[in-house]
Amino acid sequence: MLEIRYVWEWPVRITHWVNALCVVVLALTGFAIGTPILVAGDGSYVMGWVRFVHYVAAYAFTVSVLARFYWMFAGNHHASWRAFIPWTTAVGRRNFVKMLRYYTFTGKQISYEVGHNPVAALAYAGIFALFVFQIVSGFALYSQYNPGGFMAGLFAPLLNLVGNQWLRLGHHGVMWLLLGFFINHVYSGWLMDVKERNGTMSGIVSGYRFIEPRDL
Amino acid sequence: MNSEQIPEPISIPEEILQKWEAKGVSRRDFMKFCTAVTATLALPVSFIPQVAAAMDDQRLPVIWVEYQSCSGDSEAFLRANQPTAAEIILDVISLEYAEVVMAAAGHQAEQAKWAAMEKYKGKYLLIVEGSIPTGAGGAYCTVGGESAVDSAKKLIQNAAATITVGTCASFGGIPAAAPNPTGAVSVRELVPGAAIVNLPGCPVNAENLTATIVHFLTFGKLPAVDALGRPKFAYGKRIHDNCERRAHFDAGQYAEDFGDAAQRQGHCLYKLGCKGPETFHNCPTIRYNEGTSWPIMAGHGCIGCSEPGFWDTMTPFYRRLPQVPGFGIEATADKIGLGLVAATAAAFAAHGIASACRKGDAMESDKLKREE
16 A cells, blocks of 8 residues: 655755755856856946856855755654665665666666665765865855955865865866766656656655555 | 044155165155055055164165075066165165175185174074975085075074065975975975065065065064965955956956957956966056066966966966866866766666666556556
8 A cells, every 4th residue: 555655854855956956056157157158248247246146056055055964963864864874774785785786787676765765875975075065165265255354264274285276176076076966866866756656756846755665 | 534634744754865865865766665665565654654764774684595496586676676676675684695696606605604694693584585305315406515405494593584585485386396306395394483474476576575574674573474474465365356357357358369359458367267366466456567567467367376386286377277187188177077977968868768678677566557
């Protein structure tokens, strides 16, 4: 008998979509800052606005990622930080191998999960690390507009250790990694929506998934 | 502030002006010098008389040594400055040793250097130009049979203060660029914790060196520095934020090529690889050669010459981002990134086709009801 289960609580869904929107906006504006494709005539303020949107989106993204980190400790077990390190339990390890074998066409069985599948969960742990890198490197570069300021003082050790050009290159490169992840993420969601038939895609909108307990 | 308020008149005592006139420096030139230096140091105008008084004949002993350098900083100081400014500074200090300008040579010069060090122990100002090679036991640079490592250490430890001129002495510069064959280090790396002020730049801006010396003469100490040991008055702001072409950056007006109409109209050089957004220096306000010009004014992007890791991180000069390590010369971060994304898309498309053709791998398959 199929069960309707409430899996993704509202903070998970909201932060997911805020993150998605911010990543798209930040990638577009960030690319336009690195390679100014928007040009304009006298009296315009194109680059000024592009940078403004980038910085506003950056703050929104930071708040959203921090809120998600908070929810890793306050939310249900699907949202918990433990969900992102699947190999700590024997079941998690077994399901990880099972899912990896399914993805690589060496196994037939999907590791049927209520929350994240273990391979996806590990990918998300990596994505969160990249998010943190983007936030730290981004604000470090941003802080240079006011060298005497609080933010510059906060990031000075990092800037002096790594150098702003390598940070800039890293910030730029990780954008491409995130775009690669974006393709992977949408594809995997779609694939599981087709194969699992449990509302994977609508789950991140409504929060509900349809679970057959016998398959678990 | 009350607009009726009349500020205290600033005046330089008559006898100081007359003294300089007697030396052949006109009152006007001397006042200009004091005003310019006070402004460079970001001090209020009320400090002008104090600066003027400090220009008294103190005979501050100065030793200027060069190691792995091109003498470009000596040249910049001696030639680019207004003759009067160099005259004033050279009149106030006592240049005990300087390879480019001294008359003495050989053993005589060496003797003069060490005699000056002994005589003015703890009192002289040391100026170091060039990086110091530590490889091969210091054999890559020796002066008078003594390695740069040994002589620099001695001179720094006995100095009242040390000023490093140029990027090589401040951060290692070009000799320290990868693969750094001579193991070149900056002065601060050689003697950590010594009283050192870094004046990077390729070459050092003579105005900043003059101002730093005047600061030492006026207040008896080195100016306030940032985390990299650079005086805040000269390196406290980013070039990009004071750039005369900045309005074009914000507006979205960029030179696409050298010599195009946009470049001639003074549009932003960002797309030609300008490193103004990552470089901290007062070039836009002080400029070079008595305020005549500076690279961006002349139509060439900043190359970030005064930043640590210059050459390794600021090249290629005509691109915004450094080379991605491990990839070829022509591979930019964007080409690699685009390739990565295209490869991901292709891989998942293939995976999707293969998955669509799979049979018997779906869950709940037994419950699948066909809509007829």
